[in-house]
Amino acid sequence: MNQSTNTYDLAVIGGGSGGYAAARTAVSEGLKTVVIDGADELGGLCILRGCMPSKTLIESANRNIVIREAEEFGLRAEAGEPDTHSIIARKRRLISEFSDYRAEQLQDGRFDLIRGHARFTDPHTLEVKPRDGGELLTVSAKSFVIATGSSIAVPDIPGLEETGYVTSDDVLDQEDVPDSIIVLGGGAIALEMAHYYEGIGKKVTVIQRSEHLLSGMDHDLADTLQEALEARGMQVFCGTSIQQVETTAEGMKKITFDHHDQSLSVEAAEILCALGRKPNTGHLQAEQAGVDLDKGKVVISKAVQSSCPHIFAAGDVCGPYEIVHLAIEQGEKAATNAAKLLRGDPESSFQLMDYRLKLYGIFTEPQVASVGINELEAEEEGKKVIVESYPFNDHGKSMVHGTEHGFVKLIADAETKEILGGSVVGPEATELIHEIVVAMAFRATAGQLATIPHYHPTLSEIWTYPAEDIADA
Numbered sequence: 001m002n003q004s005t006n007t008y009d010l011a012v013i014g015g016g017s018g019g020y021a022a023a024r025t026a027v028s029e030g031l032k033t034v035v036i037d038g039a040d041e042l043g044g045l046c047i048l049r050g051c052m053p054s055k056t057l058i059e060s061a062n063r064n065i066v067i068r069e070a071e072e073f074g075l076r077a078e079a080g081e082p083d084t085h086s087i088i089a090r091k092r093r094l095i096s097e098f099s100d101y102r103a104e105q106l107q108d109g110r111f112d113l114i115r116g117h118a119r120f121t122d123p124h125t126l127e128v129k130p131r132d133g134g135e136l137l138t139v140s141a142k143s144f145v146i147a148t149g150s151s152i153a154v155p156d157i158p159g160l161e162e163t164g165y166v167t168s169d170d171v172l173d174q175e176d177v178p179d180s181i182i183v184l185g186g187g188a189i190a191l192e193m194a195h196y197y198e199g200i201g202k203k204v205t206v207i208q209r210s211e212h213l214l215s216g217m218d219h220d221l222a223d224t225l226q227e228a229l230e231a232r233g234m235q236v237f238c239g240t241s242i243q244q245v246e247t248t249a250e251g252m253k254k255i256t257f258d259h260h261d262q263s264l265s266v267e268a269a270e271i272l273c274a275l276g277r278k279p280n281t282g283h284l285q286a287e288q289a290g291v292d293l294d295k296g297k298v299v300i301s302k303a304v305q306s307s308c309p310h311i312f313a314a315g316d317v318c319g320p321y322e323i324v325h326l327a328i329e330q331g332e333k334a335a336t337n338a339a340k341l342l343r344g345d346p347e348s349s350f351q352l353m354d355y356r357l358k359l360y361g362i363f364t365e366p367q368v369a370s371v372g373i374n375e376l377e378a379e380e381e382g383k384k385v386i387v388e389s390y391p392f393n394d395h396g397k398s399m400v401h402g403t404e405h406g407f408v409k410l411i412a413d414a415e416t417k418e419i420l421g422g423s424v425v426g427p428e429a430t431e432l433i434h435e436i437v438v439a440m441a442f443r444a445t446a447g448q449l450a451t452i453p454h455y456h457p458t459l460s461e462i463w464t465y466p467a468e469d470i471a472d473a
C-alpha cells in the first residue's frame, strides 16, 4: 500500500479506547478508514498505563489489607513484606495479554493502521512521521476523529524538578518501592496510588491544594474517605499551598507547605506527582484545520463535532470527563456522525452525548462512586431536590463485612421524586452504584426503587432505606 497517495473517508488520529471505538464503528458504517497511532506500544492509556494496570496493583494492596485485618474475623494470618517484583510481574503478564488483544484488533485488516505521529497541514490533510523513521507520509481524508488522549501534567512547583519525583507511569512499573512516599494531589490518580502504597505497607502522606479531597465531588463523600484513609494510618493534608520542595542532607525529599496559617514540612523517600493531565494537542497543529481549542482541549459540541464540521473528537483530548467508557461512547458517536455527514444526512439526525448518567468511580478502600448529579451540582443549578443517605455501619450485611466507614446517598427531584443522582463511599461502591445507574436509565422514582425486591442480607439492599425515606418525604 502506498499510504502517501491514499485518501480515506475517515482518518482517526490515536488508537486508544476512543480512537479504536471510532474506527470499528466507522467500518461498520462502510467508511474506508485509517487509524494513525504514534505510540511505541499499541494499546492506549487505559490498557497500558491507566485503568487496568492501576487496578491490578490495587488488587494486591486490597488482599494485603484483608490479611492485615484478619484478626477482626477471628483469623490468624501474618502479612509478610509484599513482593513488589511479583506484583509488577503479575501486572506485566495481564497487561501484555490485554494489549496483545487490542494490537490484534487494530491490525486485523478491517481498516488501515499507520504507526506514526500525525499533524494537520490543512483541514483535509495530515502529515505523518512514521515511527520506523521512514519518509513523511501524506494522508488525506474526507473526515477525521481526533482521539490523541492526554499526558501527565507537572505544574511549576519551586524545587520539584530539581528534587525529582515519580508519576503514575513510574508507579505502575516500580519494582523497588520506597518505604515512604509523599503524594501530591487529591484526585483519583493520587488517591488510588496512595491507597496502593498504603495497602502494601508504605508510609503515605497526601498533600492536596483544595480544602477537600476529590474536588468536584460532594464534601461528605470526600471527608468520609479521608477519615477512613487516616484511620488506616495515612497522613492527609487538605487546604495547602506548597512553598518549596528540596532534598535534605540525609537524601530525603522534603516538602514545605502552608496549611491553615501554619508552615509545615514533611519528608519521605519519594514524591509522587499526581496533579492532573493535559490534552495531547501540542504537536497536532489542529488550528491549521480550523479546530478551536480551549486550554489545549478540542472544543466539541454534543455531537462531538469540533469547530471544523468534518473533524470530530473523542476521549481525553476533548473531555469534558477523562473516563474510558465516555471516550468509547464519544468515539462511536464521532464515527456515526461522520458517516451521516458524508452521506449528507441532516445535522438534526446526529447522535448526541448525554451526560445525565455520568459515572465516576475511585478504587480506594473504601471505594467511592457516583452517578448523575451531586448535591453541589444541584445547588449550582438551583434544582429543588430531596437528599437522603444511610450509613453502612448501621446496615446488617455491611456490619458482617466489618465496614466502619461510609454511606449511600440518593438525590431525587423534590416534586416528582425521580432519582437524579446517587453516590456511595463504602464497600464495593463501584459495583453498588450500577443499581442506581439502571434505575436512573429507566427514570425510576425513589418509590419504585424501594419496592423492587432486594435479597437479604446483601450490600445492595442498603439502597432501599434512602429510597423509602425519599418516597415517604
Ligand SMILES: Cc1cc2nc3c(=O)[nH]c(=O)nc-3n(C[C@H](O)[C@H](O)[C@H](O)COP(=O)(O)OP(=O)(O)OC[C@H]3O[C@@H](n4cnc5c(N)ncnc54)[C@H](O)[C@@H]3O)c2cc1C
Binding pocket: 013, 014, 015, 016, 017, 018, 019, 036, 037, 038, 039, 040, 043, 044, 045, 046, 047, 049, 050, 051, 052, 054, 116, 117, 118, 119, 147, 148, 149, 150, 168, 189, 280, 283, 284, 314, 315, 316, 317, 321, 322, 323, 324, 325, 327
Ligand atoms: C493511572 C490512571 C488510572 C485510570 N483509571 C481509570 C479508571 O479506573 N476508569 C476510567 O474510566 N478511566 C481511568 N483512567 C482514564 C482513562 O484511562 C482515559 O480516560 C482513557 O484511557 C482515554 O482514552 P483516549 O482514547 O482518549 O486516549 P489514549 O488511550 O491515551 O489514546 C491516545 C492515543 O493517541 C496517540 N497519539 C497522541 N498524539 C498523536 C499524534 N499526534 N499522532 C498519532 N497518534 C497520537 C497516543 O500515543 C495514544 O496511543 C485512568 C487514567 C490513568 C492515568
Ligand SMILES: NC(=O)c1ccc[n+]([C@@H]2O[C@H](COP(=O)([O-])OP(=O)(O)OC[C@H]3O[C@@H](n4cnc5c(N)ncnc54)[C@H](O)[C@@H]3O)[C@@H](O)[C@H]2O)c1
Binding pocket: 155, 156, 184, 185, 186, 187, 188, 189, 190, 192, 208, 209, 210, 214, 215, 274, 275, 276, 277, 321, 322, 323, 360, 361, 362, 363
Ligand atoms: N477511577 C477512575 O475512574 C480514574 C482513576 C484515575 C484517573 N482517572 C481520570 O484521570 C484524570 C486525571 O486524574 P488526576 O487525578 O491526575 O487529575 P485530577 O484533575 O482529578 O486531580 C488533580 C489534583 O491535583 C490538584 N492540583 C492541580 N494542580 C495543582 C497545583 N499546582 N498545586 C497543587 N495541587 C494541584 C487539583 O486540585 C486536583 O486535586 C481524571 O480526570 C480522572 O477522570 C479516573
